[in-house]
Amino acid sequence: MSQAKVPVWVNVGLIPLINILLAFVVSALVILAIGENPIEAAGYLVYGAFGYDEGIGYTLYYATNLIFTGLAVSVAFKAGLFNIGGEGQAYIGGLGVGLLCLWLDASMPFWVIAPLAILGAFIFGAAWAYIPAYLQAKRGSHIVITTIMFNFIASSLMVYLMVNWLKEEGRMSPASRIFEENAWMPYLYELFEPFGIDIGDSPLNLTFLLALVCCVLVWGLIWHTRWGYQLRTVGTNATAAEYAGIDNSKVTIWVMLISGGLAGFVGVNEIMGVNHHLLLNFTAGYGFAGIAVALMGRNHPIGIVLAAILFGALYQGGAELAFEMPSITPEIVVVIQGLVILFSGALENMLKGKIEALFTRPVTA
Template identity: 55%
Template sequence: MSSASYSLPRWVEIGLLPLWNLAVALAVAALVVLAIGHSPAQAFAVLIKGALGSASGLGYTLYYATTFTFTGLAVAVAFHAGLFNIGGEGQATFAGLGLSLAALYLFPGLPAWALLPLLVLAAALFGMGWAAVPAYLQAWRGSHIVITTIMFNFLAASLNAYLLVNLLRPAGSMAVESAPFPEAARMPGLHELAAKLGIELMPSPLNASSLLAVAACVFVGWFLWRSRAGYALRAVGSAPRAAEYAGIHPKRQVLMAMALSGALAGMVAVNELSGVQGKLALDFVAGAGFTGIAVSLMGRNHPVGIVLASLLFGVLYQGGVEVSFELQGFSREMVVTVQGLIVLFAGAMATVSAPLFAKLFKGAARG
């Protein structure tokens, strides 16, 4: 049962309730840090300083947040159609293959102004195509979207590994990665763009893909709540039979929602490969597709909430690295444990805390 079932005010549901859940999550994480033998105050201070206390740290935080924004939006679009797309990992991986093929073999001689849009398009189309297959299997063959998208994650990872080892790896190289992309295929860093405007920024992985993430948020917000197609998609997600009775075709909406979801997940490849690594590598998605599920749920499947949740996870990822370096005996595994607790309590506690808030507000209204 969702928090909306308890008739909470909108500002409580999307504002106060997530903040309360985050506070509970941080309190539990503090207890775990204390049990490990470290000071929670010191650990959180190092985390915040590492993520936000310098221009370089902030750049890394926003770079992670860009990736999580794409995967969070991908999950949200499918969710509004009544679908649970947990195949963002595979869709982003397959999009990376498409982007790499375009950069290395199809358009290697083009200048940056022509090549970069083609790489974005290739990533979107390959991500879209990889998501469309499970969508077709559910809509026309009755397969469950959760099972097929899980399996397609493994298929994409295996295909990526096979192609890198047997076809895309340069001759004589022992590294399981493709040849470097041409310079024109590199998404410019924001510090490079700022330098052209006379503004000096510290170098970081943050690149122009973050501008794509902002545009994606605006598009998804417009599409879902301002467009006719988005209304049809949400109608199918809310009541498939009623939508069909009204003349909307649920099967087409399933296909469209998953295709759009896959295209958004495919933008991870633009940020990671074109923006940072400059070549196709194994496991470049690194769990971002699964993190997008938590981001979307915490952000209430709304672009604004997804951006805020992505920033939180960006802080956790970048700050967690600093904590593992700065605090002696605080391993990377401990950092992941604390991050997992925050995901658990901040994401899954929504339905647990909602009845409490509903009772409080109901009592206050009576009084």
């Protein structure tokens, strides 16, 4: 007698869906406890995220950043590394984008600036991840500790640069001058407008397509290349990988470079796509939310896209909910997000055994 294998779709789809539903059930109880109708609240949340063109645009705009940071966490996690430095890597990636735009916007066209800015975001984000990677690979420093520390260093560095070097003269707030329009990432509604297609006025821009391209590239790298095989082998069993001749230190470093570069792409969306100037705190916690997106998406690009859209919907729909029902403050929306993370991450195994048992049965050899 042998035990039947659990279908892949159970672990990839069914269990995460049940966990999310449980999170929303508990969220409904929280809303009920403050004296509001949870069904009405859910209606406002869904309508705000998907009920009209502009809302969908904002949902996908938020999701774009979360796809980048979710992929960054996923790539590192596949190699057995827990990169919690996405926030700092995104910050420094944005610095790279801003510096290139400030340097080139007066002399170069968009088609020259855009690829250089994308490359700059990747290089700056990767460079910020390199030092923790080197310390882990060569000195044994734990990647979790060093990446967390580098988030704070990145924040302090940005404050220093913005206040003392990059602030526009005569401006009180620590922000650079506005880029020339040839250094702006085109909004998708502007691209569709000439064809008579109205998708609503939102910050959604071409960077969303870059995020989808990154998903395809990460999928190809991890599951269809020799380097991806090395990455997964190190993440599964580092000792066996070393015995097989894989250089674990080298894998650790290049994986973290890719992870940091992916997080750096947040700067393309925020600096070049939306704000059009360098400023402080543009990362807005996307680096940390990306950890939950990767966990919920089972570290697979398709799952990460779906999880990112869910969190984007919570961001956008939560803003609509807080506006329509003032008693439900933005802090309550954060509680809902936290419950989704709790049930999808920390409590993901709570019902896993029982659900898997429904799909397994003894098989006669």
